[in-house]
Amino acid sequence: MNTKLTILSVLFLAFSISVFAAKKPKVLVFIKTAGFYHKSIPAGAAAIQQLGLQNGFGVDTTRDSAALTPSNLKKYAAVIFLNTTGTVLNDSQKTAFKQYIQKGGGFVSVHAATDTEYGWPWYNGLVGAYFLSHPKQQKATIIVKDNSHISTKHLPAKWERFDEWYNFKNISDNIKVLLLLDEKSYEGGKNGNYHPIAWYQNYDGGRAFYTGLGHTDESYEEPLFLQHLLGGIEYAMNGRNK
Numbered sequence: 001m002n003t004k005l006t007i008l009s010v011l012f013l014a015f016s017i018s019v020f021a022a023k024k025p026k027v028l029v030f031i032k033t034a035g036f037y038h039k040s041i042p043a044g045a046a047a048i049q050q051l052g053l054q055n056g057f058g059v060d061t062t063r064d065s066a067a068l069t070p071s072n073l074k075k076y077a078a079v080i081f082l083n084t085t086g087t088v089l090n091d092s093q094k095t096a097f098k099q100y101i102q103k104g105g106g107f108v109s110v111h112a113a114t115d116t117e118y119g120w121p122w123y124n125g126l127v128g129a130y131f132l133s134h135p136k137q138q139k140a141t142i143i144v145k146d147n148s149h150i151s152t153k154h155l156p157a158k159w160e161r162f163d164e165w166y167n168f169k170n171i172s173d174n175i176k177v178l179l180l181l182d183e184k185s186y187e188g189g190k191n192g193n194y195h196p197i198a199w200y201q202n203y204d205g206g207r208a209f210y211t212g213l214g215h216t217d218e219s220y221e222e223p224l225f226l227q228h229l230l231g232g233i234e235y236a237m238n239g240r241n242k
Contacts (some may be wrong), residue, residue, distance in 0.1 A: 024056060024057060024058055025056075025057045025058070025076075025077040025237055025238075026057060026058035026059065026060060026075055026076050026077060027048070027052070027057060027058070027059055027060070027076055027077060027078045027079070027080055027106075027108075027233060027237065028060050028061075028062065028067065028073070028075075028076045028078075028079045028080065029045055029048055029059060029060065029061040029062070029080045029082050030062060030063070030065075030067075030068070030079060030080065030081050030082065030084060030088075031045060031061060031062070031063045031082050031083065031084065032062075032063045032064070032065055032084055032088040033063075033083070033084060033085045033086065033088070034085060034086030034087050034088050035085035035086035035115065036085050036112070036115070037085070038083040038085075038111070038112055038215065039217070040083065040214070040215060040216055040217045040219065040220065041082060041083050043217045043219075043220040043221075044082050044083065044110065044214060044219075044220050045061045045082060046220070047220035047221075047226060047229075048061075048080065048082070048229075048233070049061070051226065051229070051230050051233065055230060055234075057077070057233075057237065060076075065088055065089050065090070065093050066093070068089060068093040068096050068097050068100075069093075069096050070096045070099060070100070073096060073097070073100040073105065074100075076105070077105075077106055077236075077237040077238065078105065078106030078107065078108055078207075078233060078236040078237045079097070079100070079105065079106070079107055079108070080107075080108040080109075080110065080233065080236075081107070081108070081109045081110065081113035081116060081127075082110050082113070082214075083110055083111050083112040083113070083214070083215075084112060084113050084115075084116045085112050085115045085116055086115070086116065087116075087117060087118075087119065088116060088117065089117065094117075094120065094122075094123075098122060098204075100206075101126065101203065101204055101205060101206035101208075102204050102205040102206065103205060103206075104205055104206055104207075105206045105207075106206060106207045106208075106209075106235075106236030106237050106238075107126060107127075107203075107206060107207065107208040107209070107236055108208075108209050108210075108229075108232050108233050108236045109127050109128075109208070109209070109210045109211075110210075110211055110213075110214045110229070111164075111166070111211070111212055111213065111214040111215050112131065112215075113127055113210065114127055114128075114129055114130055114131040114166065114168065114210070114212070115130075115131040118130060122204075124170050124172070125172055125174070125203060125204070126203050126204070126206075126208050127208070127210055128171065128172045128174075128175040128199055128201065128208065128210050129168035129169065129170055129171040129172065129175075129196070129210075130168065130169050130170045131166050131167075131168065131169075132166070132167040132168055132169040132190065133166075133167045133190065134164050134165060134166050134167060134188070135165065135186070135187055135188020135189070136187075136188065137162065137163065137164045137215070137216070138162065138165070138186050138187065138188075139160055139161065139162045139185075139186065140160070140161070140163070140165050140181055140182065140185050140186035141158055141159070141160050141181075141182040141185035141186075142155075142158070142159040142160070142161065142179050142180070142181060142182070142197060143157070143158060143179070143180045143181075143182055144156070144157050144158070144159065144178070144179060145177050145178060145179060145180050146176065146177065146178045149178055149200065149231065149235070150231040150234055150235050151178060151198070151200070151209065151211075151227075151228050151229075151230075151231030151232045151235060152178050152179065152198075152228065152231065153231075154224065154227050154228075154231075155179075155224060155228065158182075159179075159224065160185070161213075161222070161224075161225070162216070162218070163213055163214070163215050163216055163219060164215035164216070165181060165186060165188070165189065165197070165212070166197070166212045167188075167189065167190040167191055167195075168191060168195075168196070168212075171191075171196065172201070174201050174203070175196065175199040175200070175201050175210075176199055176200050176201055177196040177198075177199045178196075178198040178199055178200060179196070179197045179198035179199075179211075180194070180195055180196055180197065181195040181196075181197045182195075183195055197211070197212040197213065198210060198211040198212060198213065198228070198232075200232070200235060207235060207236050208236070209232035209233075209235050209236050210232075211228060211229065211232060213225055213228070214229070
């Protein structure tokens with residue numbers, strides 16, 4: 001009798017674990033580059049894996065754009081473009097990704113994701129801006145414009161940190177700005193008094209979050225940045241904003 005109970009207990013535990021695993025949300029980290037390759041990509045991918053382990057979501061990573069098919073994308077609560085560059089998707093992959101967003105999918109874009117798919121206006125709207133240029137890496141002051149968002153509520157009102165600071169073009173009017181760069185705090189800014197560096201939006205049926213931070217390896221060891229990135233992922237996965 002005890003043996004039967006033990007077997008039943010083991011079976012029930014295995015069933016419970018399988019049900020939990022099936023319900024656990026997953027994200028797809030996409031790291032393909034067709035231009036400049038950021039050496040921090042492995043550190044960023046590892047950091048997101050760790051965030052997933054700590055916060056209850058699964059993480060798959062690929063540089064293969066063939067993974068962006070309708071059937072495969074259905075598995076993911078969000079897709080993360082981690083320092084992608086250049087033209088990384090063909091026409092059928094673009095269609096699949098667009099349909100994924102239109103069906104309520106989440107999108108997280110990090111740093112060089114704005115240096116991606118310049119010839120695709122829909123993507124420009126989704127990511128929120130395109131990369132224009134950057135000065136040398138240096139310290140700058142970030143101003144928290146919106147501290148109510150899950151990705152910024154932990155940040156100080158003014159946040160000084162070292163990174164590579166992008167200037168942008170084709171900035172969408174629809175983005176909801178979270179962080180602004182204070183161009184008086186560093187050299188080489190070209191966007192003036194309105195220099196967004198992180199934002200979010202609802203876009204074409206889905207949710208999109210962008211952070212211009214994350215060029216350096218050290219970024220992926222910074223608690224404040226990692227919490228910022230985690231908040232963006234959680235927002236994209238389920239629309240949570242607080």
